[in-house]
Amino acid sequence: xxxxxxxxxxxxxxxxxxxxxxxxxxxxxxxxxxxxxxxxxxxxxxxxxxxxxxxxxxxxxxxxxxxxxxxxxxxxxxxxxxxxxxxxxxxxxxxxxxxxxxxxxxxxxxxxxxxxxxxxxxxxxxxxxxxxxxxxxxxxxxxxxxxxx
Amino acid sequence: xxxxxxxxxxxxxxxxxxxxxxxxxxxxxxxxxxxxxxxxxxxxxxxxxxxxxxxxxxxxxxxxxxxxxxxxxxxxxxxxxxxxxxxxxxxxxxxxxxxxxxxxxxxxxxxxxxxxxxxxxxxxxxxxxxxxxxxxxxxxxx
Numbered sequence: 001x002x003x004x005x006x007x008x009x010x011x012x013x014x015x016x017x018x019x020x021x022x023x024x025x026x027x028x029x030x031x032x033x034x035x036x037x038x039x040x041x042x043x044x045x046x047x048x049x050x051x052x053x054x055x056x057x058x059x060x061x062x063x064x065x066x067x068x069x070x071x072x073x074x075x076x077x078x079x080x081x082x083x084x085x086x087x088x089x090x091x092x093x094x095x096x097x098x099x100x101x102x103x104x105x106x107x108x109x110x111x112x113x114x115x116x117x118x119x120x121x122x123x124x125x126x127x128x129x130x131x132x133x134x135x136x137x138x139x140x141x142x143x144x145x146x147x148x149x
Numbered sequence: 150x151x152x153x154x155x156x157x158x159x160x161x162x163x164x165x166x167x168x169x170x171x172x173x174x175x176x177x178x179x180x181x182x183x184x185x186x187x188x189x190x191x192x193x194x195x196x197x198x199x200x201x202x203x204x205x206x207x208x209x210x211x212x213x214x215x216x217x218x219x220x221x222x223x224x225x226x227x228x229x230x231x232x233x234x235x236x237x238x239x240x241x242x243x244x245x246x247x248x249x250x251x252x253x254x255x256x257x258x259x260x261x262x263x264x265x266x267x268x269x270x271x272x273x274x275x276x277x278x279x280x281x282x283x284x285x286x287x288x289x290x291x
Binding site: 064 | 238
């Protein structure tokens with residue numbers, strides 16, 4: 001009986017640990033961020049979305065410096081997305097269209113800081129056609145080295 | 150401000166035209182030669198167009214200023230494989246993020262657009278010249 005209880009307990013703990021990994025959904029973080037851009041709250045709530053390293057490079061007093069906080073607004077409508085996780089780091093690729101229906105892909109690198117998945121680097125690819133869409137999760141620097149040899 | 154892909158493409162054209170207005174002969178030689186060439190602009194606006202044919206240094210500060218975004222650097226790889234059409238991929242570094250835009254254009258159309266009034270417009274980009282913008286838009290695509 002003890003053995004059975006301990007087996008059930010072990011299985012439950014194992015299942016829970018898997019479930020916890022599966023629960024990390026970077027796309028949800030991306031959606032929250034795009035919502036904040038749309039609602040014009042991204043600057044005020046920047047620390048909920050971007051790492052301190054990322055924010056170091058953004059001068060909040062200079063309007064011309066704010067684009068890195070608002071890059072996601074290039075995607076008007078999302079068509080697909082992929083994510084991959086490696087420990088405390090994750091990468092998300094989001095395909096979509098601009099408001100004029102031109103295709104666009106955004107690659108976002110996330111870093112886990114104080115239990116939050118925060119944007120650490122972004123790469124916006126204004127692709128020429130739909131064939132250039134991301135077909136898997138790639139990190140921004142991987143894409144850059146692929147398209148710019 | 151978020152520059153559109155058309156605005157970014159027009160900026161690439163303007164950069165070539167500024168190089169052309171700086172050194173017509175060498176710029177024409179670089180862009181007409183088969184193979185590849187590069188353009189690099191640093192955060193102070195110091196630009197360099199280069200290939201095996203030579204190097205043209207010029208100032209791109211006013212051109213980049215017209216985009217309305219703080220830029221750390223711009224790198225553009227061009228390849229001139231087919232008759233007249235030049236393909237390019239540009240990466241605009243905005244410090245913690247980058248924007249990439251690609252395209253192709255007819256180099257002869259771009260060079261012939263750069264004459265008289267048009268080249269003077271390229272030099273004084275702060276004063277936008279509508280006809281010039283439309284012409285570049287047609288050459289570089291939307």
